[in-house]
Amino acid sequence: MEDWTDEAIGAVLGGKVRLDVLLGKGGMGAVFAATHLGLAREVAVKLLHPVLTSDPSLIERFFREARAVAKLDTEGTAEIFDLDVDEALGPFIVMERLNGESLAERLPREGALPRDKAVRVIAELLDVLGLVHREGIVHRDLKPGNVFLHRNPTTGAETVKVLDFGVARVTGDDGGQRLTLTGERIGTPRFMAPEQIQGLPAEPASDLYAVGLLLGCCLTGKLPFHDMDDREMYARLPQGPRPLREVAPELPEALIEVSARSLAIAPEDRFADAGQFAQALRATLGAEPSQAPLASPSTPDLDDTVPLASLKPAATPFQTGPLELPSPLVPSAGSDAPPAPRRSEPAREPEPEVRAPRPSSSSAPPVEAPAQSRLLLLLLVVFVVSIAAGFVLASVN
Numbered sequence: 501m502e503d504w505t506d507e508a509i510g511a512v513l514g515g516k517v518r519l520d521v522l523l524g525k526g527g528m529g530a531v532f533a534a535t536h537l538g539l540a541r542e543v544a545v546k547l548l549h550p551v552l553t554s555d556p557s558l559i560e561r562f563f564r565e566a567r568a569v570a571k572l573d574t575e576g577t578a579e580i581f582d583l584d585v586d587e588a589l590g591p592f593i594v595m596e597r598l599n600g601e602s603l604a605e606r607l608p609r610e611g612a613l614p615r616d617k618a619v620r621v622i623a624e625l626l627d628v629l630g631l632v633h634r635e636g637i638v639h640r641d642l643k644p645g646n647v648f649l650h651r652n653p654t655t656g657a658e659t660v661k662v663l664d665f666g667v668a669r670v671t672g673d674d675g676g677q678r679l680t681l682t683g684e685r686i687g688t689p690r691f692m693a694p695e696q697i698q699g700l701p702a703e704p705a706s707d708l709y710a711v712g713l714l715l716g717c718c719l720t721g722k723l724p725f726h727d728m729d730d731r732e733m734y735a736r737l738p739q740g741p742r743p744l745r746e747v748a749p750e751l752p753e754a755l756i757e758v759s760a761r762s763l764a765i766a767p768e769d770r771f772a773d774a775g776q777f778a779q780a781l782r783a784t785l786g787a788e789p790s791q792a793p794l795a796s797p798s799t800p801d802l803d804d805t806v807p808l809a810s811l812k813p814a815a816t817p818f819q820t821g822p823l824e825l826p827s828p829l830v831p832s833a834g835s836d837a838p839p840a841p842r843r844s845e846p847a848r849e850p851e852p853e854v855r856a857p858r859p860s861s862s863s864a865p866p867v868e869a870p871a872q873s874r875l876l877l878l879l880l881v882v883f884v885v886s887i888a889a890g891f892v893l894a895s896v897n
Contacts, residue, residue, distance in 0.1 A: 504550050505530045512537070513586040517545055517594055524645075526664075528552065533597065536581070542597045543581060553590035566593045568637055569665050576628025577662050578648075598661060600651040603644035603717065611721035615751070616785055618718035621649070623778045624660040626711060630774035632662070633704040639665060640702045642710035643691045644717060690724050694738050694765050705767035708777055712762030712770075715781075716741070719755075720748050740765065755784040 505522050508530075512518045521533040523544065529552075534545040552558050563583055570580035582594035603621075607613075613621065625647055632639065639646075641664065648661040689697070693709035696702050713724045724741040725733040744751065744759040758780050764770045771777040 505532075508532070508547065508589055511586075511589060513545065513547075513589060513592050514584045517543065517582075517592070519545060519547075534594070536594065544578065544595045544597045546593045546595065547589055548591045550590060559585070559591050562591055562593075565637075565665050568635060572631055572635060574628055574631050576624070576631070576660060577665075598648055598650045599653055600649045600658065602663070603647045603649070603714070606649065607644060607717060607721055613718045613721075615719065615755075618715065619755070619781055619785055621647075621660055621718060622711060622715045623781045625662065625714070626774040626778035626781070628660060628662050629707055629711065630778070633707070633774060637665065638702050638704055639707050639710075640696070641688060641691075642707055642714065643688045644714065644723075647714065689737060690733070692737065693767070694740065695767060697737050703767060704773065705770050708762055708770050708774060709767075711774075711777065712759060713741070715759055715762065716744055716747070719744070719751060719759075722747075738765075752784055755781075758784060 505525055508519050509522065509532075510519065513534075516536065516538050518535045518537060519532040520535060523531045523533055525531070527549070529546055529548045532545045532547065534543050535541070536543050548559065548562050552562075566580055566583050569577055578598060579596040580593060581596070583592070584594075585591045612618070629639070629642075639662065642662075646663045648663050649658045650661045651658050691710045691713050693702070693706040696706055717723060725736060727742070728736060740763050743756075743763070745756045749756075758777075761780075762770055762777060771780065
């Protein structure tokens with residue numbers, strides 16, 4: 501029974517749809533690329549797993565969920581064209597054939613999406629989810645593989661499509677019984693909300709938790725619990741993965757806060773609904789990235805290397821203290837290098853002359869005459885000597 505999809509290739513279901521290529525399969529069934537022969541149109545077909553076709557209640561539920569999705573007035577889900585039962589292969593649903601890829605394909609190839617692109621994709625996903633929830637449907641298995649980026653073949657524009665409502669719970673159904681093989685979990689553990697892990701019924705808040713995890717995937721390019729082995733992951737599931745604040749602290753604080761609220765452990769602590777989540781998310785568009793606090797200029801980091809060229813004196817004429825040059829710039833003793841030019845010091849006012857006090861004794865010698873007085877005294881002596889010499893010569897004669 502494991503090869504049932506191989507045997508289905510080429511089959512014509514209900515005489516109108518030919519299965520061409522397997523696109524993917526899971527616990528509840530498989531999806532094929534197909535051709536609608538009557539319309540000559542490419543479509544996709546979902547087949548229920550043969551093991552499940554023996555239970556009429558599961559077949560009815562398979563169709564009931566398809567009808568619920570078909571009633572959604574949105575482009576955010578794959579359009580439902582037809583549903584029927586093939587005599588050989590059982591119930592099938594004919595859907596819109598999409599063009600593009602899921603997040604499960606894009607993220608491993610490209611890594612994290614640009615921040616604004618990630619915000620827009622998740623906000624658009626929430627727009628679809630809001631309508632789904634208003635119709636009483638809880639998806640219960642939101643993950644990268646179920647978020648499809650559909651590219652319009654005409655315009656090239658991408659829109660978000662939510663896929664695989666096969667495990668969805670419709671309000672009023674039989675207690676939320678899942679279309680799946682016996683013993684399989686409801687949803688994907690890595691993307692389950694804590695209440696789902698505990699076995700409680702999934703509610704719209706459970707889908708919002710999964711969207712919070714998808715937001716982290718788009719912003720970081722990594723799956724939740726990517727840094728843990730399976731054992732660590734299962735132990736950590738009830739508490740959730742590492743907060744986005746730790747994984748990507750460079751993201752805007754507003755965006756980190758939105759992520760934290762969406763991943764609150766208690767459902768009542770999350771956003772009230774998908775619309776509120778989307779509004780908060782769109783409000784972060786254009787937000788500035790967070791920055792690590794800069795070191796104070798007066799206390800640089802010890803690991804920083806400061807170049808000598810940056811050690812310059814402050815350009816101020818009022819510097820009064822001595823300028824200490826960095827030791828590498830001061831020649832060592834005995835060096836042949838010329839001495840560093842002396843620093844010009846700021847002009848100072850002349851200090852008043854301070855003289856020692858004179859002795860007050862009366863026997864102190866007279867004060868030495870100035871030079872001009874000594875010259876006059878010398879001339880007077882010469883004059884007197886000349887006159888005396890004249891008298892002497894006259895008496896002799």
